[in-house]
Amino acid sequence: MILIADSGSSKTDWRVIHKNGQISQHRGVGFNPYYMTSEEMAIQMREDFLIDLSGEINEIYYYGAGCAAPERQAEVKNALLTIFPEAEIQIDHDLSAAAHATCGHKSGIACILGTGSNSCDYDGENIIATRPAAGYILGDEGGGCYVGRKFLQDFIHEEMPENIREAAIERFHITQNIIQDHVYLQPYPSRYMASFCRFITEHKAEPYCYGLFYQAFKDFFAKHVCKYQDYQNKPVSFVGSIAFYNSDILRKAAFDTGIQVNIIIESPIAGLTLYHQEKL
Structure with a gap:
């Protein structure tokens, strides 16, 4: 088994x-x-x-x-x-999971857009190129932490629509001091910043919230996907909750960038099961 x-x-x-x-x-x-x-x-x-x-x-x-x-x-x-x-045991990282689950044995670009972000160019058997994953402070473009950080910056500087700001206060009871305490003093600041993405997704009919995701995805494409050779002619797939629950915005940003979206899934486990089922 x-x-x-x-x-x-x-x-x-x-x-x-x-x-x-x-x-x-x-x-x-x-x-x-x-x-x-x-x-x-x-x-x-x-x-x-x-x-x-x-x-x-x-x-x-x-x-x-x-x-x-x-x-x-x-x-x-x-x-x-x-x-x-x-047992014979093979250990691999989450980028391989994304590639195997979305591309199977075909070539393509596989991306992770969850709390953080990452990507790879895959030839159908092996990962042949990656881009630097600089983490939640220096990178993670397109990930939940990246979107949430921009949202909290705009909250602190009062650079978001008043109705969104009021709704955030009512929902989270946040202030500048509370935000800074969680980000600078509490553990797992990336998770904290990413936790606001559900709220942003719920309000994505608002141009401001839509724009947060759209720009984050464009930034991800610029730093990751567009750096791969011949990216315009390769299917690009995505794994992760940020990609899955905002797939409409992701597809629009990809279309505007000349990127061919293949599939978008929340979790790779089903695709991994199909991938390894062939081994029986």
Whole structure:
């Protein structure tokens, strides 16, 4: 049997492909080897769902946040080996998950637009080029943190429509001091800034909110997609909640930039299941 995982810092989507082709699923806690040791991950992985499969899994394909570096991949692999000592285990990062889920075995450009952002040029088998992922302070164009940061800047400087500002105050009870406390003093500032994107999406009929997403997507294209060779002739696909719930704006920004949108999905796990199902 094959076990597939798509893991972020907050949750992990698991899929099991049984020998008869049946698929079972489970959602559990997230893992990130930048913030957790191999031992900590192993403890949290020892839940009933995985323990019950310990003698049945032959192959594991784990895609996770923080898994680009070989040493981080080793941390996750060691944790999985405590439960599946006989399994063949492959660890890869979330860009590979996006490419495999959206492109399969065909070439294209795969993008992640969630809390953060990232992209790669994929030849149908391997990632052949990437752009720098500079993180939430220096990069993440098009991601939720990037949009939320602009929204909060405009809030502080009173550079947004008054009705939107009043609605934000009523919804979040925010002030400049509260915003600065969360951004500069509290943990996970990127998550905090990205948390305002649901509100912005709910109000995207307002030109101001529509424009926040539109410009963020244009910035993403300029820093990422348009830097890939022959990008105009390649299908471009997207994974992530920001792309999925604002797909209308994303498609408009892409059309205006000369970019061919292929598919837009919220999570890669279904596409990863199809990708690995071919191995049975």
